[in-house]
Amino acid sequence: MDWLRREEWPWWQAGLLLGLLNMAAFFTADYYLSVSTTFSRAAGMVVGLVAPEHVAANAYWQKVKPMVDWQFMLVLGIPLGAYLAARLTQNSVEFTGSLPDMWVSRFGTSNAQRWVVGILGGIFVGFGARLADG
Numbered sequence: 001m002d003w004l005r006r007e008e009w010p011w012w013q014a015g016l017l018l019g020l021l022n023m024a025a026f027f028t029a030d031y032y033l034s035v036s037t038t039f040s041r042a043a044g045m046v047v048g049l050v051a052p053e054h055v056a057a058n059a060y061w062q063k064v065k066p067m068v069d070w071q072f073m074l075v076l077g078i079p080l081g082a083y084l085a086a087r088l089t090q091n092s093v094e095f096t097g098s099l100p101d102m103w104v105s106r107f108g109t110s111n112a113q114r115w116v117v118g119i120l121g122g123i124f125v126g127f128g129a130r131l132a133d134g
Contacts, residue, residue: 008089018033021033029070033071034071035071035075035078036130037064037071038072038074039075039126040064041066042066042072043066044064047066
């Protein structure tokens, strides 16, 4: 298990393993690894709590049912796996609230600006992913 505790994985090894995982997912589940549909399903579940009739009548959610499936579990596992990977490294990652110097020189230290940039970036990435069908 010492190979799991390496300080850093070369990009090509991580990419190769991710590609193999994607192939395994495609051959076993007949679907490729993706996460953008999960966010749409989660939105359908949240909306279904307050307006279930809207979810039932929505054409998109009739096609893509709001449910917990293996992709939903993948989305939950991504931050958990990242945390475990950070903790398993030989020189364990130190979690701090400090900002990187490049961020501070570009945007400053405003928490409100960090939230705005983060939310807008997430919206643009989500929109692009849905526009490209994942």
